[in-house]
Amino acid sequence: NAGVTQTPKFQVLKTGQSMTLQCAQDMNHEYMSWYRQDPGMGLRLIHYSVGAGITDQGEVPNGYNVSRSTTEDFPLRLLSAAPSQTSVYFCASSYRVQAGTFTDTQYFGPGTRLTVL
Amino acid sequence: AQRVTQPEKLLSVFKGAPVELKCNYSYSGSPELFWYVQYSRQRLQLLLRHISRESIKGFTADLNKGETSFHLKKPFAQEEDSAMYYCALQDDKIIFGKGTRLHILP
Numbered sequence: 001n002a003g004v005t006q007t008p009k010f011q012v013l014k015t016g017q018s019m020t021l022q023c024a025q026d027m028n029h030e031y032m033s034w035y036r037q038d039p040g041m042g043l044r045l046i047h048y049s050v051g052a053g054i055t056d057q058g059e060v061p062n063g064y065n066v067s068r069s070t071t072e073d074f075p076l077r078l079l080s081a082a083p084s085q086t087s088v089y090f091c092a093s094s095y096r097v098q099a100g101t102f103t104d105t106q107y108f109g110p111g112t113r114l115t116v117l
Numbered sequence: 118a119q120r121v122t123q124p125e126k127l128l129s130v131f132k133g134a135p136v137e138l139k140c141n142y143s144y145s146g147s148p149e150l151f152w153y154v155q156y157s158r159q160r161l162q163l164l165l166r167h168i169s170r171e172s173i174k175g176f177t178a179d180l181n182k183g184e185t186s187f188h189l190k191k192p193f194a195q196e197e198d199s200a201m202y203y204c205a206l207q208d209d210k211i212i213f214g215k216g217t218r219l220h221i222l223p
Contacts, residue, residue, distance in 0.1 A: 043161075056210070092211075
């Protein structure tokens with residue numbers, strides 16, 4: 001298994017440009033999520049999905065869109081990049097995340113380092 | 118609303134000394150809590166979860182519902198423990214704290 005893969009590893013954008021960060025997993029995980037990691041701010045949840053066709057907002061969803069058309073893929077779209085979106089983005093997945101139940105380990109991707117000029 | 122607080126951004130500890138990384142949470146129900154670790158140039162990975170009551174790499178964490186805490190402890194720090202540590206809380210999504218960088222001094 002490749003686990004959780006993310007592309008690209010690095011990206012530089014100009015303000016106003018759009019792009020899609022790719023995330024894929026081959027473990028048949030239902031739950032997938034996107035976080036951004038910023039110094040002093042830790043990991044903040046952007047969007048998450050509990051299964052194909054289902055997405056929901058996390059703590060910092062503004063400026064980002066997601067879709068989940070397949071179990072394997074969970075792309076993150078930046079519609080109009082801003083310097084405030086300069087960050088390291090992590091994708092994560094696990095079998096299931098449900099309140100009140102045992103949660104499987106979350107597996108993280110290697111991250112995408114995004115710089116917006 | 119669920120919230121995870123890690124009050125220390127940086128914790129420096131001498132090798133062989135005890136380590137305690139603090140985590141406090143806010144949650145209305147019965148929490149599921151985790152510690153994740155990120156070593157230099159490696160992916161974030163699960164260290165331990167409260168429900169398993171396990172000890173991983175000498176680390177333990179006890180859930181104290183009265184104090185709403187889930188502090189991570191190790192009796193004797195090792196240099197390889199230097200890393201970024203995140204406390205996380207789960208209901209229908211997983212929320213992380215801001216993290217604590219643990220620096221083990223030789």
